[in-house]
Amino acid sequence: MDTYDYIIIGAGHNGLVAAAYLAKKGKKVIVLERRDIVGGQVITESFGDGFTVDSLHAGGTLRPDIIKDLKLASFGLGIDSVRKPFISLQEDSNHLVLDPDPAKAAESIKRFSEKDAANWKPFLDFMDKASRFIHLANETIMPRLPKNFSFNEGLGLAEIGLDLRLMGGVDMMRVIRGIPMTAEEFADEWFESDVVKAAVASLGIHGFTLGVMGAGTGYTLMHNWANRGGMSHVSVQGGVGKISEALGSAVKSFGGEIRMGAEVKHIQVDTYTCKGVVLKNGEEISASNIISAADPKHTLLTLVGAMNLPPEFVWNVQSIKMRGSVAKVHLLTDGKHGIPAGTVAVAPSIKYLEKAYDAAKYHQISEKPYLEVTTSGNVVSVHFQYAAYKLKSGEWKVESKKVENVAIDTLAEYFPDLKSSIVNRKSLTPLDLEQTYGLTEGDLNHGQIMLDQFMFMRPIPGWSNHKTPMDNLYLCGSGVHGGGGVSGAAGRNVVKVLK
């Protein structure tokens, strides 16, 4: 039986980033993926003839240092250099078009408010600074508060602190105040038009089970902005799956192995150490270390098992809030859908967004949802919020139709030709996200990014540095600090803490 230096559970982008860095260092690495496709959430799948789509994330970029370190361009990764606009749909067809060119965006904003138009450029400048701070924070290994706070851990924090200070007093305070704020308040500080405010605030709820009036959506707004590099998605030539394919090629070229259809059933444990894994087919694979890119709840409670872990730790892991409420509706059309290119949002007002969120609170499906739509040729891809993972009534098998219909009806109000153009449809409910993509409770973030689950409290307080009570088990998925969205930070960071 082969023994590996590292088993990496899950070929999501973070798992692949970690695997590639380790393989590059000459470590003997194997990535185990339960599906027959690499990428986890960062994939492009086909749901029928001509029906190929970015299943979960409509775009994304890895951190530039990762692309450079792993030479991903040489493995076929190209990023669409032309950023398309972010369009906020309005009932009267007077859409807000936030072009990547600030001057053009200001022109569109002017139709809603002269003052907001003037503020757009300063706002972008501030968000650039805020993004830099988020990136720096995301590449810093968080200290294990309140225990084991060492000098080295303090250095990372000091660096973040210094970076904040160097922004200048006003912007530093803005970022610090912005973190616990609601997305609405955050947007309020800059804009007067409800249309502009809602468009900006929608970034604070994208992918999260929070409303624009929820505390901490100021932070998630900055978080999403930083990962996207702006308002609109950065699409990838050939689909986001290219990112994962390039990463997979990198892993293999550095000598790492990737095994498909290899679902880990459990991790073998000997008191404080992991010996290896047992696959669903009964096969055992041993390794000196295990890194899990799966979510913390699944990794620790299912794969390791509560019996092997301290009770307080187990309690904290059980308490991680997952609460997925995102559904996807993909439509294959004959091309006459009428939806413009770019990132198209149904986020007409702050109140509309908050009301959409009410459904998630009460375990329902929004009747008037917040949508974000992207197109690629004939394919229309809809990100749907909110569709609660735990439904108050009904089952997801049946209710998936409701999500499809609400999404299509909502969009058809803006694009009357859409309905007649639909040839095929594929929806992904929170339950599909769990069962097909292995996301506990359908949570794209492996645990909500909320004020009590971020930074040094992610995934749980006291264990924010990728380590676990098992001496040789590490976490590197979205559920740890640096994760949430597409960037590869969590996968990159874990390599830094390995012995």
Next chain:
Amino acid sequence: MRQLRNTPFHERTSALCQPQNWRKWAGYFVVGSYEHTIDREYWAIRNAAALIDVTPLMKYIIKGRDAARLLDRVTTRDIQKLKVGQVYYTGWCDDEGKMIDDGTVSRLDETTFRMTAAEPNLRWLMMNAVGLDVQIEEQTEGVASLSLQGPNSRSVLKRVCETDIEGLKYFRLMKNILGGVEVTISRTGYTGDLGYEIWMNAKDALKVWDALMEAGHDYGITPVGILALDMARVEAGLFMLEVDYTSASHAWIEAQKSSPFELGLDWTVALDKPGYFVGRRALEREKKEGSAWKLVGIEIDWVGMEQLYAEVGLPPQIPGSAIRASMPIMVGNVQVGYASTASWSPLLKKYIALAHLQKPYYELGTDVRMEITVEHQRKHAPAKVVKLPFYEPEWKKK
């Protein structure tokens, strides 16, 4: 505030409790002493048969396929080795290896256990049972318990039990019929003497009490309160939660917590059992590095103490019951620990104490001095570290 409850024996105990000396124990009223002085009750424990209401002990039934796994995880003992009908004394720790509580675990059948504890532990048990096939039920109210302690206790039970008690070994239990009702009898106790604890359905409590009182009459059976019990347990070298140590679950500061090694429970920590158990890593470390503290027995030198009193013209003053107070222990001018319970031992005719001493002063035979207050002045009486228990009659385990 919630009212203190009466135990199922209250009808009998309250009629006998002359001085209205009631004590609070885990949410219940129990008798402190039945008479104005506790001498007769104390001597019943050591020379006859003492009947003590111990119902307030927290009792949990842990049942199911994984019951043994749960207890193996929570306690420091190797529960897989506990046989049906056997009882283990054990402590349990938090993950830092600091004691939360201590009590007994009885294996009633292959998959059913009874755990006793001084304080509520239901949440802790539930927290540890994640993913296990196990049911945990608290039975503190539903199950009444009596402790029958003293050299005559076996003779009393032999008269009143349907099945002979003779063969019941130390820390074993059996089912029996007593006073016409079903009971479980374990050969356990808190006195370090020959003794038994009788577990019964709360509704049968008075029947059992009456049967024992009647059968024990000729053997000097005496209802005994917890003040006399407190003296006996010090002689037996048995410590008490929240008197001699603080539970890790409500200590204010780290220094207040104690490990099982620090409490002298080395023999209960099964580091050779397989797999993780709560506190294992910390306990392994402490075992390797040695403990900073140790709970020991000290004997205060009578002659030395007499001199301190003689200086002010008094004979030694010794309280009539165990003292639950912290008394500094010195070596030279340096404090090296403290006594947490001290008691006059009427049987040994010695002034003894349970004391926490720092390394290396906890070694047997070490000369120390314990603070006493002589006519409002602090003095230090000479004392010596001795082996625990102070008193262990040959019939305890026979």
